[in-house]
Amino acid sequence: MDKVRIHEIASELGLKSKDVLDKAKEMGLKVRGVQSTVTFEEAEKLTEYIMSGAPVQSEEKASVTPQKEQPKPKPQPQEEKAKAPKEEKPQEVAAPEAKEEENKPKKQKEETEEKKESLTPPSLKKRRGLVIVKKKRKPEPKVEEEQKEQKKEQSQESEGLELKRKAKKAKKAPAPAKKQEGKKIEILEDRDLSDVSLELEEEVVVLPDFSEELNKVEEEQKQTKKTPSKQVKVARKSFNVEQTGISRSKKKKRKKKETKSEGEVKVVEIPEEVRVYEFAEKAGKSVADVIKVLFNLGMMATKNDFLDKETIEILAEEFGLEIKVKDVLEELDYVSAYDAIEDDYLEERPPVITIMGHVDHGKTSLLDFIRHSKIAEREAGGITQHIGAYMIQKDGKKITFIDTPGHEAFTEMRARGTQATDIAIIVVAADDGVKPQTVEAVNHAKNADIPMIVAVNKIDKPDANPDLVKSQMAELGITPSEWGGEYEFVNVSAKTGEGVDELLDTILLQAELMELKANPKREAKAVVIESSLEKGRGPVATVIVKNGTLKVGDHVVCGVAYGRARAIIDDMGKMVKTRTPSEPGMVVGLDKVPPAGEIMIAVKDAETARMYAERRAEYERQKELSKTTKVTLEELSQLVKEGQLKKLPVIIKADTQGSLEAIKGSLDKLKNEEVKVDVIHSGVGAISESDVTLADASENAVILGFNVRPTGSVKEKAKQLGVTIKTYSIIYDLLDDVKALLSGMLSPVIREESIGQAEVRETFNVPKVGTVAGCMVTDGIIERNAKARVIRDGVVIYDSKISSLKRFKEDVKEVSKGYECGMMIENFNDIKPGDVIEAYKEIEEAATL
Numbered sequence: 001m002d003k004v005r006i007h008e009i010a011s012e013l014g015l016k017s018k019d020v021l022d023k024a025k026e027m028g029l030k031v032r033g034v035q036s037t038v039t040f041e042e043a044e045k046l047t048e049y050i051m052s053g054a055p056v057q058s059e060e061k062a063s064v065t066p067q068k069e070q071p072k073p074k075p076q077p078q079e080e081k082a083k084a085p086k087e088e089k090p091q092e093v094a095a096p097e098a099k100e101e102e103n104k105p106k107k108q109k110e111e112t113e114e115k116k117e118s119l120t121p122p123s124l125k126k127r128r129g130l131v132i133v134k135k136k137r138k139p140e141p142k143v144e145e146e147q148k149e150q151k152k153e154q155s156q157e158s159e160g161l162e163l164k165r166k167a168k169k170a171k172k173a174p175a176p177a178k179k180q181e182g183k184k185i186e187i188l189e190d191r192d193l194s195d196v197s198l199e200l201e202e203e204v205v206v207l208p209d210f211s212e213e214l215n216k217v218e219e220e221q222k223q224t225k226k227t228p229s230k231q232v233k234v235a236r237k238s239f240n241v242e243q244t245g246i247s248r249s250k251k252k253k254r255k256k257k258e259t260k261s262e263g264e265v266k267v268v269e270i271p272e273e274v275r276v277y278e279f280a281e282k283a284g285k286s287v288a289d290v291i292k293v294l295f296n297l298g299m300m301a302t303k304n305d306f307l308d309k310e311t312i313e314i315l316a317e318e319f320g321l322e323i324k325v326k327d328v329l330e331e332l333d334y335v336s337a338y339d340a341i342e343d344d345y346l347e348e349r350p351p352v353i354t355i356m357g358h359v360d361h362g363k364t365s366l367l368d369f370i371r372h373s374k375i376a377e378r379e380a381g382g383i384t385q386h387i388g389a390y391m392i393q394k395d396g397k398k399i400t401f402i403d404t405p406g407h408e409a410f411t412e413m414r415a416r417g418t419q420a421t422d423i424a425i426i427v428v429a430a431d432d433g434v435k436p437q438t439v440e441a442v443n444h445a446k447n448a449d450i451p452m453i454v455a456v457n458k459i460d461k462p463d464a465n466p467d468l469v470k471s472q473m474a475e476l477g478i479t480p481s482e483w484g485g486e487y488e489f490v491n492v493s494a495k496t497g498e499g500v501d502e503l504l505d506t507i508l509l510q511a512e513l514m515e516l517k518a519n520p521k522r523e524a525k526a527v528v529i530e531s532s533l534e535k536g537r538g539p540v541a542t543v544i545v546k547n548g549t550l551k552v553g554d555h556v557v558c559g560v561a562y563g564r565a566r567a568i569i570d571d572m573g574k575m576v577k578t579r580t581p582s583e584p585g586m587v588v589g590l591d592k593v594p595p596a597g598e599i600m601i602a603v604k605d606a607e608t609a610r611m612y613a614e615r616r617a618e619y620e621r622q623k624e625l626s627k628t629t630k631v632t633l634e635e636l637s638q639l640v641k642e643g644q645l646k647k648l649p650v651i652i653k654a655d656t657q658g659s660l661e662a663i664k665g666s667l668d669k670l671k672n673e674e675v676k677v678d679v680i681h682s683g684v685g686a687i688s689e690s691d692v693t694l695a696d697a698s699e700n701a702v703i704l705g706f707n708v709r710p711t712g713s714v715k716e717k718a719k720q721l722g723v724t725i726k727t728y729s730i731i732y733d734l735l736d737d738v739k740a741l742l743s744g745m746l747s748p749v750i751r752e753e754s755i756g757q758a759e760v761r762e763t764f765n766v767p768k769v770g771t772v773a774g775c776m777v778t779d780g781i782i783e784r785n786a787k788a789r790v791i792r793d794g795v796v797i798y799d800s801k802i803s804s805l806k807r808f809k810e811d812v813k814e815v816s817k818g819y820e821c822g823m824m825i826e827n828f829n830d831i832k833p834g835d836v837i838e839a840y841k842e843i844e845e846a847a848t849l
């Protein structure tokens, strides 16, 4: 039995041993000296007696104490004495522990107290010493304790189990008193399923915070099912929970796992244009993993390759991800942002007219007449190369004209030109009638849903036949109003000016019907109809204002170009301060040359303009890269094929964006399966030294300049490096030259020419040599070493060459028609009488496109 000495009790209580001894004697305990021992129970009573001054009632304890404890006999002195020395040790060891426990909250103390009454095995009883000491500070919690114990009576057995466990814990880790919660959790860790019901209640009481945490996680889990975008966060959160060590129970661990597995279905936000390594980064996978999956899907990709939408979807499925594609363009769409703001004020604006038609039908002349200037004469080659815009007045009303060129190479530009157009004038020469480009022009206007007015030109000419034009146009669905159709036809002469006024009136009438309106009171929106790099001015853009007012000093964005409108020049070449709706103007101050058709918007500050332009540039760059680097198996095989293709690498430099695009578009068409033009670089502006360097670096590259010429040093460098620079001022010439170049690169066409035929009359087998055919030449001549086919019953049975040709045992070079000869066919001995041998030549011819 556990014993404790009087002096030990005294030292624990901080009293003199003698005093404690006296008190013990007063209580009637059988003690003689300070070395005398008492049982734990007695020691407890003694302590309480000393502390409270009254002897301890033991009845209530008896009611709680399990049966086994009750019959506990009064200590048998000898036995106790015998065991005493052994039992002292644990007391001493436990002493510091006891001190710590003094700080423990009430509940803990109660629990510890309960231990005394439980069916404690001997090993645990040892620790009673520790409990006794504690008593010095808690005589008062008795009542509470009683109530608690009464409540717990029904489940004494399991309580006992729990207490044991707690006691064990206490031994293992004398946790600081503050860590009550922590202690509870540790108990939970040991819990087995049998004691779940009992502890669950306690857990809720003791760990309210944790429950809350759990609830949160659970709630979030629920939410994530609805809103997948939060799944990643949840997974991270659960990770944090784990890290903080709040969750230790099995139950909680289970929860955690669930959260993790759900967390794997991540929502990954990616831009539309994403490279393999970027995707891997966003998806939290290794690049190798992504490439491997792609490979398994039959796609050869490198980490820098871009992924298309479909591939991203497949990858997402493979990796169990949910992909949200960010529409980057949406952010960059400053035009939509502009259009989204409704105009609260509108006023009439002039119509913008595009003149279209076949080459030489008089577009420029007509516009020239209208403007009373001589534009046509100034143009190189007599072709209108650029888009220009001009404004005229008729009876105080303004009309803006865009002069689109007629050459088919400008199709692209024309298509863009229509963007700014309200009405299209289709010019048809009365002496020439409807031509391919007339049809093209009509289709452009139709596609753009633009009203058309037909100007039947050259009416002054004696062979003019306007009625023929009308009927031809009617066949295209452009029926004149006088024939019951909806199109106005005006007979004009750009030479005499006849009908021009009527044409302008018709335009104004049409415009009136269209009720063209704009809001000049807001920031400008304009369309670029022409752009170029001008000496001394830098990039310039000819625009037509579509809405708002463009002012000098405005910060503008125009696709990848941006800047400040440093100056605005009108169609007469004058500097102006503003441009209102439908007015054309040349804007100076952009950082780059914007392409025709681009929309220019005035924004609030330089920063906004720059932001839009830079983001746009990045987007374009990525898109461009995406085109060149994306490789699938299919494309790979295509690339292999193309490796055998002959390419003509060219660098194109042109004076304007419009011409550049026209040239590029036309060159693109100049290809067949074998050869193609590979534009390795193109740009607006002069041919530079870096262009020459680039051409030098690329095998066989040539530089094509349109309306630009190399300067001295560039010329010199090209000469040094042997780089060809060709310059042109007429597009046809450029295209013709390229055509010729490409033709030279084509594989020669191999043509066959039959040179003669011979009939086999008899055959001779010459040992070790083979079969010799005795023949009669029936047509042309047979030449030694000529290619030859053996034809049997009209079918070619062998194709080889004549290896030996003899006449009367003499080797001869050729045998003509009507003569007999002996011949051998290379590697062929199965020749028979009646076979025909046809000798032929292969002739190589240069191919043309």
Ligand SMILES: Nc1nc2c(ncn2[C@@H]2O[C@H](COP(=O)(O)OP(=O)(O)OP(=O)(O)O)[C@@H](O)[C@H]2O)c(=O)[nH]1
Residues within 6 Å of the ligand: 357, 358, 359, 360, 361, 362, 363, 364, 365, 366, 376, 382, 383, 384, 405, 406, 407, 457, 458, 459, 460, 461, 492, 493, 494, 495, 496
């Ligand atoms: N007699 C006569 N000649 C005209 C008339 N209009 C144009 N021409 C002549 O036709 C030729 C072509 O005229 P352009 O104005 O250059 O024709 P275009 O359609 O602008 O030609 P491209 O710019 O090459 O597409 C010129 O020689 C003009 O002088 C006209 O009404 N009457």
